Amino acid sequence: MTTLTLVRGDITRQTADAIVNAANSSLLGGGGVDGAIHRRGGPAILEECRKLRASRYGKGLPTGRAVATTAGDLDAHWVIHTVGPVFSSTEDRSDLLASCHRESLRVADELGARTVAFPAISTGAYRWPLRAAARIALETVRNTPTDVEEVRFVLFDQSAYDAFAAQIR
Template identity: 70%
Template sequence: MAAMADIELVQGDLTEQEVDAIVNAANSSLLGGGGVDGAIHRKGGPEILAECRKLRAGHYGRGLPTGQAVATTAGRLLARWVVHTVGPVWSDTEDRSDLLADCHRNSLAVAADLGARSIAFPAISTGVYRWPMADAARIAVTTVRASESFDVVRFVLFDRAAHDTFAAAVREIR
């Protein structure tokens, strides 16, 4: 039986991570946007957008469904690949937790299929999609904890509050 991945927490910039794959909290168009998505496209360069356009011209003509994942080059980033996933929008009337878990699970599967051994995630859906940070951390850590395909799973958190919230989830979910 393989060992579970080490979970690392970093407060910083996802686009600066030296890992095999970084996960992009993309919008369904795959054509860039704000937040993490915009930063990855800006720093990674036009190669990422070119591959996203090819995906849209092919199998993902209507966009990438929520919870699914697909990979492109990482362009000028330090990583080898970008795994794009579309997080769910928070709802207080509908439980979408499975979709958020799917984002992590499917991103791990896509990256593993590419041969990645290290992967870095942002706090998916916690920005403009308004997912409560503590709940997102619990779902993310629980989902990636089960992975045996990676040496390192890193969460790159934008600020101290997010980092502390994920640290609490890691301690709680041992």
């Protein structure tokens, strides 16, 4: 059984087998979590991302999919990059947000990761409401068969932590 834990803090400071990156489709870094992971992880992550773009993901990583690279200088073995959906009030994209979590766990299982740290995917620049994102993330992780022993949601600020804490009960 997978243990779910919540931590308020900086995902780039976590010790885990794998850290999930809320990436943009280019895989080449960006703002928010993506930029922080690339900055703290160093050039090895970007180098592997460039290789992925030159081979399998020439048009970028599709929304809802996940792929792994080295973790570079992070205290992890791997970074699992996943592209969350941009929130829309006129189109239900919940399935894509759920897919980010399922696909990240699938990749983690392929790698043999036992501890995985997730951010609050799509809740920053992609404007997904925190409570809804927390519900989707937690339900998906609870209902996805995996060999991962601990899923840790690392939440940058108190409002994100509170939203996840309200849903984890």
